[in-house]
Each structure stands twice: as C-alpha cells, then as structure tokens.
Amino acid sequence: MKTKTLSILGALALPLVVGSAHAEITQDCILEGNVDKRKAAQLGQDVYVKFRSAEAGDEAPCDMGRSNRSRRVQFKAPSTDDITDAPHGAAVKYRYIERDNQRGQWQLIESSDGAI
Numbered sequence: 834m835k836t837k838t839l840s841i842l843g844a845l846a847l848p849l850v851v852g853s854a855h856a857e858i859t860q861d862c863i864l865e866g867n868v869d870k871r872k873a874a875q876l877g878q879d880v881y882v883k884f885r886s887a888e889a890g891d892e893a894p895c896d897m898g899r900s901n902r903s904r905r906v907q908f909k910a911p912s913t914d915d916i917t918d919a920p921h922g923a924a925v926k927y928r929y930i931e932r933d934n935q936r937g938q939w940q941l942i943e944s945s946d947g948a949i
Contacts, residue, residue, distance in 0.1 A: 856932035861890030862897050863928055863942070870921035879917050882925055890928060897929070919944050 866884035873881035887897040916925065924945040931937040 858892040860931035861892040862895035868919045868923040
C-alpha cells in the first residue's frame with residue numbers, strides 16, 4: 834500500500850493519527866486549497882496542497898486561520914484519497930478533527946475532479 838505525503842501551507846504542525854471515538858472534539862476545521870504539482874516536484878513530494886481557507890466545522894471551533902499562514906504541516910494521506918492523481922490546480926477540501934487537544938485526523942471531503 835502506497836502512502837502519499839502532502840505538504841500544506843497555512844495550518845498548524847500536527848501529525849496524522851486516528852483519535853478515540855470517546856474523546857471530545859476540541860478542533861474541527863474545513864480547509865480548502867489547490868493541488869500544486871510544480872511545488873510537489875520541487876520538494877520531491879508526491880502531492881503538495883496549498884490551502885487558501887480554514888473555517889470551523891460543526892463540532893468545534895477551528896484554530897488554523899490566516900494568522901498561522903507561515904507555518905507548515907505535513908501529513909500522510911490515506912491511500913484511499915487518490916489525491917496523487919488530481920490534476921495541477923484541482924480544488925480539494927479536507928476536514929481536520931482534533932480530539933482532546935491531541936494529534937488530529939485528516940479526511941478528504943471532496944476534490945474538483947470528483948474523486949473522494
């Protein structure tokens with residue numbers, strides 16, 4: 834199974850793990866951005882996504898606003914994301930959930946080419 838590394842601008846540095854089902858959701862963010870194949874090639878990455886917005890989800894507030902723009906986060910996308918095949922410029926939307934102020938979980942919600 835191949836994993837993909839995504840580099841993202843405009844978010845906090847947090848690794849990807851699956852949280853406990855019983856833990857309280859302390860952060861819920863909906864992030865939208867675009868695939869940048871050129872930047873991925875420069876960095877030697879499979880995929881690079883530059884997020885342009887971060888908004889609160891339904892479960893909790895979101896602390897990944899533009900004030901954290903200079904920070905970078907990297908995470909491993911699940912092999913089911915198929916984001917590697919997304920064309921340059923494709924719009925993507927991710928949900929980031931953090932439980933009990935610990936490490937978070939990323940989930941691809943949609944991409945402009947229809948793959949989820």
